[in-house]
Amino acid sequence: MGLVAWLSLQGLTVGLLWFLIASGLSLIFGLMNVLNFAHGALYMLGTYGALMVYLATGSFILALIGGALLGAVLGALMEMVAIRPLYGRPLFQVLMTLGLILVFDEAVEAIWGPYPIPFAVPAALQGTLTVFDRPFPIYRIFIIVVGLLVWAGVQLFLSRTRLGVIVRAGVENREMVQALGINIRQVFTGVFALGGALAALGGAVAGPFEGAHPALAAENLLPAFIVVVIGGLGSYTGSLLAAMLVGLVQAFVGYYMPELALAVNIALMATVLLLKPEGLLGERRG
Amino acid sequence: MALLELEGVHTYIGEYHILQGVSLAVPEGSITVLLGRNGAGKTTTLRTVMGLTPARRGRLLFQGEEITSLPTHGVARRGIGYVPEDRGIFGGLTVEENLRVAVRRGDLPWQIRRRGPAGVKEPGGVKEPGGVKEPGGPGEPGGSLEARLEWMLSLFPDLAKAWRRQAGTLSGGQQQMLAIGRVLLSDNALLIIDEPSKGLAPVVVEHLGEALRRIVAHTTVLLVEQNFGLAAAVGDGFVIMDDGRTVHQGAMSEILADPSLRQRYLGVA
Numbered sequence: 394m395g396l397v398a399w400l401s402l403q404g405l406t407v408g409l410l411w412f413l414i415a416s417g418l419s420l421i422f423g424l425m426n427v428l429n430f431a432h433g434a435l436y437m438l439g440t441y442g443a444l445m446v447y448l449a450t451g452s453f454i455l456a457l458i459g460g461a462l463l464g465a466v467l468g469a470l471m472e473m474v475a476i477r478p479l480y481g482r483p484l485f486q487v488l489m490t491l492g493l494i495l496v497f498d499e500a501v502e503a504i505w506g507p508y509p510i511p512f513a514v515p516a517a518l519q520g521t522l523t524v525f526d527r528p529f530p531i532y533r534i535f536i537i538v539v540g541l542l543v544w545a546g547v548q549l550f551l552s553r554t555r556l557g558v559i560v561r562a563g564v565e566n567r568e569m570v571q572a573l574g575i576n577i578r579q580v581f582t583g584v585f586a587l588g589g590a591l592a593a594l595g596g597a598v599a600g601p602f603e604g605a606h607p608a609l610a611a612e613n614l615l616p617a618f619i620v621v622v623i624g625g626l627g628s629y630t631g632s633l634l635a636a637m638l639v640g641l642v643q644a645f646v647g648y649y650m651p652e653l654a655l656a657v658n659i660a661l662m663a664t665v666l667l668l669k670p671e672g673l674l675g676e677r678r679g
Numbered sequence: 680m681a682l683l684e685l686e687g688v689h690t691y692i693g694e695y696h697i698l699q700g701v702s703l704a705v706p707e708g709s710i711t712v713l714l715g716r717n718g719a720g721k722t723t724t725l726r727t728v729m730g731l732t733p734a735r736r737g738r739l740l741f742q743g744e745e746i747t748s749l750p751t752h753g754v755a756r757r758g759i760g761y762v763p764e765d766r767g768i769f770g771g772l773t774v775e776e777n778l779r780v781a782v783r784r785g786d787l788p789w790q791i792r793r794r795g796p797a798g799v800k801e802p803g804g805v806k807e808p809g810g811v812k813e814p815g816g817p818g819e820p821g822g823s824l825e826a827r828l829e830w831m832l833s834l835f836p837d838l839a840k841a842w843r844r845q846a847g848t849l850s851g852g853q854q855q856m857l858a859i860g861r862v863l864l865s866d867n868a869l870l871i872i873d874e875p876s877k878g879l880a881p882v883v884v885e886h887l888g889e890a891l892r893r894i895v896a897h898t899t900v901l902l903v904e905q906n907f908g909l910a911a912a913v914g915d916g917f918v919i920m921d922d923g924r925t926v927h928q929g930a931m932s933e934i935l936a937d938p939s940l941r942q943r944y945l946g947v948a
Contacts, residue, residue, distance in 0.1 A: 555779055555786045562769040562780045569767035572729055574755035574783045574865065 395525025400644045402524060406533040406602075407616075408640020409540025413595030414613055415620035416547065416632045417468075417588025423564040423627020424584050426483065427476055430490040432592055433614030434497035435464045439593025440600045440609055441505060444512050447600075453515040457539075460597030461590045468589020472582045494610065501607050509606035518601075532601055539598050543591065544633050551629060560584060564627040615655070616643070619662045625675020634673055680743070682707040682869055682899050683728065683759075685925075688737035690727045697723045699923040701737070705869070705916075710891060710900040712910040712931070714945055715920035721903040722764055724920065725871050728901075729761050730754045742868065756783065760862025764873040764903075768854045770847025774838055777846050781861040782824065791825075796832055796839040824864065831863040834890045852883035859890070869899045876906040888913050907947050911935060919944045 418432050443460030447453060475493060479485045514532050521528040551557035563570045563580055571577050596609065603609065620639050624631030639658050647654035665672060681704035690698035698720050705711045713721045726732045728739060730751040739747045746754055755761065769777050775795075779787050832839045835856035841849055846857055855875055862870055875891075876884045884906065891900060891913045904910040910917070910931075917934050919927040921944055934940055941947050 555782075558772065558776045558779050562772060562776070565769045565771055566767055568731060568751075569763065569769070570780065571751040572731065572755055572761040572763070572767065573781045573861070574752050575780070576750075576752045 395527065396648075399524045399527045399529060400648055401641060402529055402533065402537070403648075404641035404644030405540075405637060406536050406640070407643055408636040408638070409537055409544075410595050410599050410602075411613065411616045411620050411639060412540060412633050412636030413543060413598075414592045414617035415624065415636055416544075416629055417591045418617055419621045419624060419627055419632045420560065420564070420584055420629065421588050422621065424560060424567070425476075425480070425581055427480075427486050428483075428490065429471075429476075429588075430487065430614065431471065431493035431497060432490075432588065433610035433612075433617065434494055435467055435589045435592040436596035436599075436613055437501065437605075437607070437609040438467060438497065439464050439596025440512070440603070440605045441501060441596075442593065443597030443600050444510060444605045447512070453518075456600075457594060457597045460600075461594040464593020464596075465586040465590035467593070469582050469586040471589070472585035476585070477578070477581075498607055498610065505605065505607075507607060509604045512600040512604050514601040536598055536602065539594075543594065547587075547591070547629065556580075556583070616658065619658050621672075622662050623665045623672055625672025628672060628674040631672055631674030680707065681705060681740075682742060683901065684738075684740040685724070685728070686738045686740070688724075688727060688734045688739065690723055690732050690734050692723070692732055697732075697923055698727060698734070701727075701920070701923070701925050703918045703925050703928055705899060705901050707899050708895070709915035710895050710902055710913050711916045711918060712914035713901065713903045713918050713920060714907075714910060714934075716944070716946065717905075719920040720923040721920055722873055723923075725761070725763075725873050725901070725903060728754070728871060729759070758866060758868040760865065760867035760870045760898075762855075762858045762862060762870065762872040762875065764877065766854050766858040768846045768849075768857055770845065772846055773843050774841050774846055774849070774857055775843060777857055777861055778828075778864055781864050783865040785824065787828075788825065791828070795842045796828070827864050831860045834863075834893060835860050852879050852886075855879060855883075855887065856890075859887075859894075863894065863898075867898060869901065870894065871901045873903045874905060875902070876904060876909050884909055907941070907945065 414432060414436050418429060421427055421429050421432075439460040442463035443456040446459035447456035450456070471493065475489050476486060479489055518532045518535050520531050522531055522534065523529070551561055559570060559575055559580060563577060567577055616639060620632055620635045623639065624633070624635030639661070642658050642661060643654050646657045683705040685701050685703050688698055688701040689696070701720065701724050713724065715721050723732055727734050730749055730753070734747055737747070738745060741757055741759065746757060749757070769780065772780070775787070775792065837853050838856055838860055841853060846854065849857065859870075859872065859875065875887050879887070888909050891902070894900065902910070902914065914931045916928070916930055918925055919940075926944065927940065
C-alpha cells in the first residue's frame with residue numbers, strides 16, 4: 394500500500410510535467426493543425442532561462458516567471474516567423490519544426506555547452522517528507538501543486554473568458570470563427586505564446602529536479618506526444634488525464650521493469666489509437 | 680441603392696472553375712433569394728462573398744465599397760453576418776458561449792452570463808407585455824447589445840430556455856435558431872443565410888419564415904433556399920443561378936407568375 398502511494402506520487406510528478414508540454418501541443422494542434430515538434434525545445438529553454446534568472450537574481454519565483462515569459466515570447470515568434478507562411482502545408486511545417494529542434498539544440502550547446510548545469514533546489518523547498526516509510530522530496534510535491542494550479546488557471550481562462558471561448562470555438566470550427574469577424578491569425582499567435590509559456594514553465598519547474606542539459610528537449614517530447622494522442626488532440630482536460638495516466642505507467646512499470654516503461658506507454662497509445670482514435674476526450678473530426 | 684453587388688465574379692476551387700460569371704444586386708431592406716438546382720453555385724457564391732473561397736476575377740461591392748480581396752474576418756466586420764449550410768454551430772460550447780463568440784464588440788455583460796438571459800430585463804423593471812423594443816432600422820447603429828439580445832430572444836425564445844445547454848444537444852431547428860440568432864447580436868447590415876430550412880420539420884420552417892420577415896424589418900437578407908414554398912413566402916426578389924452563372928434576376932411576383940421560368944431552372948411547376 395505504501396509503495397503504491399509513493400509510486401503514485403512519483404508518477405504524478407512526471408505526469409504533470411508532461412502535461413505542461415502536452416497541453417500546449419494539444420491546443421496548437423487542435424486549433425491550427427500544426428504538429429509542433431519544436432515544443433520540447435521550449436521546455437528545455439524554459440529550464441535554461443529560469444536557471445539564468447535564478448543565478449542572476451537569487452529569486453526562484455522570478456526564475457519561474459522569467460522562464461515562462463521566455464517561452465511565451467519564443468512561442469509567439471515561432472508562430473509569426475516560421476509557421477505563419479506555412480499554414481495549409483503540413484509537410485513543410487513538419488520539416489520546419491524538426492529543423493527548429495536542431496536550431497534550438499545547437500544554440501543551447503553554443504551558449505551553455507553540452508554538459509549538464511546543476512540547478513539547486515531553493516532552500517524553502519528542500520528536504521523530504523516520509524510517505525509510508527519512504528522518503529519523498531518536498532520539491533516533487535511542489536511540482537504537483539504547480540502543475541495542478543496551472544491546469545486550473547488555464548481551465549478558468551478557457552471556460553470563463555471570451556478569448557478562451559474563442560479558442561475552444563476555433564478548435565471546433567476555424568472557418569466559422571473567422572466568419573463571425575474574429576481575426577484568427579491573432580488567436581493563433583496567442584495560443585502559440587500560451588503553449589510556449591506552459592511548456593517553458595514546465596521546464597523551469599523541472600529545473601531543480603532534472604538540472605539543465607541539452608537532452609531535455611528530446612527526452613520529454615515523445616512522452617508529451619503520447620499524452621496528446623491518448624488525451625485527444627485539442628482536448629485540454631484530456632491532456633491532464635492522459636498525462637497522469639502516462640506518468641503513473643511510467644512510475645509503476647519503471648519501478649519493476651525500468652527498460653519497459655516507455656514501451657508500455659507506447660503500447661498504451663497504440664491501443665487507444667486502435668480502440669478510440671480520437672483519444673479519451675477528443676472530438677471525432679469529420 | 681444596392682447594398683451588395685457582385686459584378687462578373689469568377690471563383691475557382693482548386694482547378695475547378697465553379698463560378699463562371701456571377702452578377703447580382705441585393706437591394707437594401709429586402710430578402711433576396713438565390714435559386715437554382717443543386718450544384719448551380721449558390722453556396723459558393725455565398726462563400727465567395729465571405730472571402731472563404733475568394734473570387735479570382737470580378738468585383739464585390741458592399742455599401743459601395745470594394746470587399747473583393749478582404750479576409751473573411753474583415754468582410755464580417757464590415758457588417759455581414761453569415762449562417763452556413765451546416766449552420767456552423769460550436770457543438771461543444773453552450774448556447775451562451777456560442778453567442779459570446781459572435782459578439783463582435785465587447786462581450787456579453789457579466790450579469791447576463793451569471794444569471795442567464797433573465798438578467799437582460801434588469802435593471803429596466805417590468806417588461807410591458809408584447810412590447811419588446813426593436814433595435815434601430817437598417818443602417819442605424821441599432822441600439823445596445825442588451826436590446827439586441829432581448830429582441831433576438833423574443834424571436835427565438837427556445838434559446839433562452841436552452842441558455843446553458845451544449846449546442847450540440849439542441850434539435851436541428853434550435854441549432855438553426857442559434858445560428859441565425861448569433862448573427863443578430865452584432866450590428867450587421869446584411870445577413871447571408873444558406874438553406875435555413877434544410878432538414879427541418881414544416882412547422883419549424885414556418886416559424887423560421889416568420890422570424891425572417893421580422894428580421895428584414897431591420898436588416899437586409901440574402902438567402903439560398905431550395906424549399907420554393909419558403910422562398911416564395913419570404914422573398915422580395917430572386918436571382919436564378921445555373922451552371923455557375925446568374926441567369927435571371929427579378930421580383931418574386933415575376934417568378935410566381937411564370938411557371939415556365941420555374942420549370943426551366945428549378946424543376947418545380
